[in-house]
Amino acid sequence: MKILTLVRQVPDAEARVKISGGQVDLEGATLVMDGMDEYGVEEALRLREGGAAVEEIVALATGPKRVEDALRTALAMGVDRAIHVETDQALDPIALSRVVAQVAQAEGVSLILVGGQEADWDSQALGAATAERLGWPQLTWTNELALEGDTLTGRHDVDDGNESFRVPLPAVVTTQQGLNEPRYPTLPNIMKAKKKELRKDTLDAYGAAPTVRVVGSDIQTRARLNKMIDGKDPQAAAAELLDLLRNEAKVIA
Amino acid sequence: MAPFLSRRDLQFQLYEVLGTAALPQRPRFAEHSREVYDDVLNLAYSVAERYFANHLREADTHEPHVEGGKVKLPPQVADAMRAFRDAGFFSAHHDEELGGLQLPWVVTQAVQAHFQAANISTSGYPFLTIGNANLLREFASAEQQAKYLPPLLEGRWFGTMALSEPHAGSGLADITTTATPKGDGTYSLTGTKMWISGGEHELSENIIHLVLARIAGAPAGVKGISLFLVPRYRVGPDGKPGESNHVVLAGLNHKMGYRGTTNTLLNFGEGGETVGELVGEPGQGLAQMFHMMNEARIGVGMGAVMLGYAGYLASLEYARERRQGRLPGNKDPHSPPVPIIAHPDVRRMLLRQKSFVEGGLALGLYASSLVDDLHTGPEEGRKDTGLLLDLLTPIVKSWPSKYSQEALSDAIQVMGGAGYTRDFPVELYYRDNRLNPIHEGTEGIQALDLLGRKVTQAGGRGLSVLLERLEADLAASEALEGIAEIRTALTTAVSQSTAALRTHLGRAAELGPERFLASAHSALEMLGHTVVGWMWLRQAAAAARQLPQARGDDPDFYRGKLHAARFFALYELPKVGVHAELLASADPTALEMQEAWF
Ligand SMILES: Cc1cc2nc3c(=O)[nH]c(=O)nc-3n(C[C@H](O)[C@H](O)[C@H](O)COP(=O)(O)OP(=O)(O)OC[C@H]3O[C@@H](n4cnc5c(N)ncnc54)[C@H](O)[C@@H]3O)c2cc1C
Numbered sequence: 001m002k003i004l005t006l007v008r009q010v011p012d013a014e015a016r017v018k019i020s021g022g023q024v025d026l027e028g029a030t031l032v033m034d035g036m037d038e039y040g041v042e043e044a045l046r047l048r049e050g051g052a053a054v055e056e057i058v059a060l061a062t063g064p065k066r067v068e069d070a071l072r073t074a075l076a077m078g079v080d081r082a083i084h085v086e087t088d089q090a091l092d093p094i095a096l097s098r099v100v101a102q103v104a105q106a107e108g109v110s111l112i113l114v115g116g117q118e119a120d121w122d123s124q125a126l127g128a129a130t131a132e133r134l135g136w137p138q139l140t141w142t143n144e145l146a147l148e149g150d151t152l153t154g155r156h157d158v159d160d161g162n163e164s165f166r167v168p169l170p171a172v173v174t175t176q177q178g179l180n181e182p183r184y185p186t187l188p189n190i191m192k193a194k195k196k197e198l199r200k201d202t203l204d205a206y207g208a209a210p211t212v213r214v215v216g217s218d219i220q221t222r223a224r225l226n227k228m229i230d231g232k233d234p235q236a237a238a239a240e241l242l243d244l245l246r247n248e249a250k251v252i253a
Numbered sequence: 254m255a256p257f258l259s260r261r262d263l264q265f266q267l268y269e270v271l272g273t274a275a276l277p278q279r280p281r282f283a284e285h286s287r288e289v290y291d292d293v294l295n296l297a298y299s300v301a302e303r304y305f306a307n308h309l310r311e312a313d314t315h316e317p318h319v320e321g322g323k324v325k326l327p328p329q330v331a332d333a334m335r336a337f338r339d340a341g342f343f344s345a346h347h348d349e350e351l352g353g354l355q356l357p358w359v360v361t362q363a364v365q366a367h368f369q370a371a372n373i374s375t376s377g378y379p380f381l382t383i384g385n386a387n388l389l390r391e392f393a394s395a396e397q398q399a400k401y402l403p404p405l406l407e408g409r410w411f412g413t414m415a416l417s418e419p420h421a422g423s424g425l426a427d428i429t430t431t432a433t434p435k436g437d438g439t440y441s442l443t444g445t446k447m448w449i450s451g452g453e454h455e456l457s458e459n460i461i462h463l464v465l466a467r468i469a470g471a472p473a474g475v476k477g478i479s480l481f482l483v484p485r486y487r488v489g490p491d492g493k494p495g496e497s498n499h500v501v502l503a504g505l506n507h508k509m510g511y512r513g514t515t516n517t518l519l520n521f522g523e524g525g526e527t528v529g530e531l532v533g534e535p536g537q538g539l540a541q542m543f544h545m546m547n548e549a550r551i552g553v554g555m556g557a558v559m560l561g562y563a564g565y566l567a568s569l570e571y572a573r574e575r576r577q578g579r580l581p582g583n584k585d586p587h588s589p590p591v592p593i594i595a596h597p598d599v600r601r602m603l604l605r606q607k608s609f610v611e612g613g614l615a616l617g618l619y620a621s622s623l624v625d626d627l628h629t630g631p632e633e634g635r636k637d638t639g640l641l642l643d644l645l646t647p648i649v650k651s652w653p654s655k656y657s658q659e660a661l662s663d664a665i666q667v668m669g670g671a672g673y674t675r676d677f678p679v680e681l682y683y684r685d686n687r688l689n690p691i692h693e694g695t696e697g698i699q700a701l702d703l704l705g706r707k708v709t710q711a712g713g714r715g716l717s718v719l720l721e722r723l724e725a726d727l728a729a730s731e732a733l734e735g736i737a738e739i740r741t742a743l744t745t746a747v748s749q750s751t752a753a754l755r756t757h758l759g760r761a762a763e764l765g766p767e768r769f770l771a772s773a774h775s776a777l778e779m780l781g782h783t784v785v786g787w788m789w790l791r792q793a794a795a796a797a798r799q800l801p802q803a804r805g806d807d808p809d810f811y812r813g814k815l816h817a818a819r820f821f822a823l824y825e826l827p828k829v830g831v832h833a834e835l836l837a838s839a840d841p842t843a844l845e846m847q848e849a850w851f
Contacts, residue, residue: 016254027805030260072292184299187341187354190292191284 001054001169002109003044005079006023006100006126007061008034008118009070022216033070036115038077039175043145044113044182045078052147057126058079060103062096064088068198075193082196087203092212097129097207104134110170111152116141127174137167141176255570257306257370258565260298261810262611263363266618269795273622276357279629290360296340297367304329304336305371312374312513313681317454317505324454324505324515333375334456337368338408343379343512347390351406358548358630359621362555366614370559373685374513378411380552381451385412385463388545392533393482401461402487410494411457414549415446415464415519416542422448423698424541426475430466430521432529432598442483442529443522444468448692453485453502459494460485464521464529465538472536479536481529483521499525510684547642550650550693551620557689558613561657561722564664564682565606569712571668571677572599593667602667606660608789608821609815613653615649615788620649637718644707645784647699652781654689655696661686700773703780708754716754723747723787730790731795735815743786746829750783753833764839771844772836779832786826793818 011017012030015191019025033041041059048054059074061067062085071082085099116123131138139145143162144155150169155162157178185193227244229237245252267273267290274287308329317324337343346361347353356364356450360571368376386405389398404410421427430444444466446452453460456780471477492681502521506516522526533541567658572594593599627635661683665672672679691694708716726742730736754776761769796814 025805028261028807069288071289072288073295076292184336184340185292185296186339187293187296187345187356188352190289190296191354193292194284194286194289 040113042182093125101133131172301367301371302630316512343408344406478538557653568664568667640715700777742826749833753837
């Protein structure tokens with residue numbers, strides 16, 4: 001069996017992103033592999049290490065040249081090869097699912113692992129859209145995964161407990177925090193990754209074009225008001241605080 | 254929390270100032286690429302952030318103590334060691350056949366900088382081990398290497414450097430630890446070693462002490478000192494640690510900083526025999542140690558830089574957020590107070606820190622790149638490179654040790670009362686860094702090494718190489734914009750320094766050794782600032798070249814470099830003249846002061 005894991009590149013949690021021309025400007029930001037996708041890569045590696053008959057693990061990413069860095073991380077973690085569909089065009093999840101589905105079919109994969117949501121563009125739609133295109137079942141927000149023969153069992157935590165599902169392969173699995181603890185690459189594997197195949201495809205080959213366009217973005221701004229309450233008269237100070245909380249901050253009724 | 258390191262500056266230093274991306278053109282590094290270096294540095298960042306920075310305060314608060322006869326450390330230290338080991342950092346710079354990656358030394362230092370910045374005391378254990386293994390790799394017999402290197406390179410065994418004794422620190426010639434031949438090629442060691450970092454802990458399966466001792470009957474002084482390999486647990490024929498080798502922990506030292514690194518008083522041959530193996534030839538002990546000193550001392554200098562840098566970043570973040578006071582001229586009490594970074598005096602303190610820590614970083618990495626050139630650079634330049642490195646080593650060790658302390662003092666000052674509390678890490682960095690001017694040869698000893706040995710070594714060739722390279726950088730930057738101040742100030746500093754040295758060296762015979770060396774500190778200060786001024790020229794030139802096509806955050810980054818170079822030129826380089834004058838006159842004020850007058 002072959003596994004396809006999706007890799008997206010997003011700003012580091014600490015990065016200060018800027019907006020320019022209505023778009024998020026990533027110039028100069030530290031970019032990393034999406035944490036959710038790390039769970040996917042790790043889970044693929046664990047399925048193989050756990051004894052499942054995994055022939056090959058392939059990582060797939062779309063995006064500009066810099067996305068290679070995230071694919072190299074996946075290779076250094078242990079995936080066997082990578083495919084980079086290089087484009088400067090931003091793809092919405094529905095358009096992206098067209099690429100994923102075609103790669104999955106061309107490669108003959110029977111399991112697709114994809115982050116439940118992307119740290120930057122929180123659409124949560126990619127897994128579902130890919131499953132829909134392929135007509136495959138989908139396990140969402142998986143916290144635990146087991147493979148026996150051609151049957152996948154996955155647990156999915158909900159607010160007050162959890163549910164378990166069983167599906168036959170081929171299938172799409174979306175991941176979430178708690179699925180595993182992703183490994184770091186090691187120095188020897190960073191060197192080995194250099195020798196692994198990183199195939200470059202063009203977007204044209206897939207006939208995928210975005211139908212949604214981002215026309216504006218804003219970053220929420222938070223400013224401290226630095227309001228000081230004079231504490232000389234405790235009664236008056238308390239009344240003033242109550243008034244501010246009720247009428248200005250509107251956090252109490 | 255503020256970041257502990259500027260990844261952008263590290264990239265700048267490596268790729269834009271030092272041209273590290275070209276190293277893969279050398280055969281030893283042919284398998285590498287810039288991407289490999291970036292991935293290695295990213296991995297170092299992740300591991301340092303997660304496993305080293307996480308217990309910085311904890312390791313300071315809960316310093317090592319003995320419980321049930323064993324040294325106890327916070328559990329996060331062991332996790333950090335495991336992460337460091339699993340990633341493969343112990344052997345990264347070694348040959349491929351030893352399981353290494355043959356990483357260049359400059360990249361290795363940049364990697365280590367992450368761990369030093371994140372948690373200097375926890376980083377002590379692996380770095381002592383790496384230094385220990387480097388020494389064995391250079392001088393131990395093939396048989397010893399086969400036995401001891403693999404577990405050290407895999408990070409299963411740790412190492413120490415055991416030179417100092419209670420009565421012999423700077424004056425190592427007076428050590429008394431004795432090694433008596435047992436007749437089977439091994440030795441029986443007795444004596445006491447003081448200050449031994451990492452001398453005892455339960456982090457590794459074994460500890461390999463590299464011990465300086467005298468073979469019974471050896472001549473007095475330096476020529477009678479040999480180097481011995483002494484394991485904590487004797488190593489059996491199966492290569493596994495076995496019975497105790499009677500290296501006994503006599504006590505832990507309770508320190509101002511670096512608290513997470515155990516520091517020990519060790520007795521050899523207590524309650525049983527301590528067996529050691531001679532490394533290299535008898536009488537070569539100190540020479541072998543010093544052979545490795547260039548690298549070890551660059552490591553100390555870099556540790557100092559990274560502590561200063563972390564303090565700078567912490568105070569910078571604070572200064573952007575803390576609001577206090579209004580700008581002169583603003584009389585409106587209803588206007589909000591300004592962030593303190595708006596006050597020129599706060600900017601001055603930040604700029605001073607920036608000029609010290611980024612200048613120190615440039616120097617540490619430059620020296621590291623010379624280590625690479627020495628081994629893999631063009632054959633014909635290696636001799637000169639070696640002499641330049643020898644000359645720079647005392648400066649690389651002591652300049653950042655001293656000026657990071659000043660920077661950290663400024664960091665505390667920027668933060669006011671907050672900087673003086675344990676709620677922020679700057680007071681800790683300040684205490685940690687205070688070790689750096691003391692260990693691995695005190696500042697005073699470095700000054701003597703510089704003036705007494707290095708400037709005259711090989712007929713002063715090291716100094717000529719320094720001047721040639723510095724002048725080449727001055728010439729190459731002539732047409733660049735925005736660097737006039739640093740070029741002018743550096744040119745003046747260089748002519749003052751060379752004139753003063755020429756005068757002083759010319760009078761050596763007349764002055765006699767005592768008065769000649771009494772000016773050693775002036776020479777160290779003078780050359781230290783001049784060399785760091787040169788490092789600022791190199792950075793400013795790189796920034797001036799990049800600025801016209803810079804995008805995103807880069808224009809600010811490059812302007813910051815140019816401005817810090819200007820600050821160093823105007824506020825620091827003039828101090829060279831003061832020291833040059835004291836040196837040229839061989840000023841005897843300190844020498845002539847009498848003990849009874851104090
Ligand atoms: C935390 C810590 C960790 C250490 N780790 C190790 C370790 O792992 N292994 C190890 O072997 N050692 C270690 N050391 C020892 C360290 O290298 C010595 O402390 C150092 O060499 C100074 O020796 P000393 O403390 O005996 O001071 P002294 O030698 O007594 O020096 C005191 C002062 O006198 C000055 N002085 C001494 N001689 C001269 C001279 N000839 N000319 C001018 N001035 C002079 C010195 O500069 C200094 O200012 C460590 C020390 C500390 C504090």
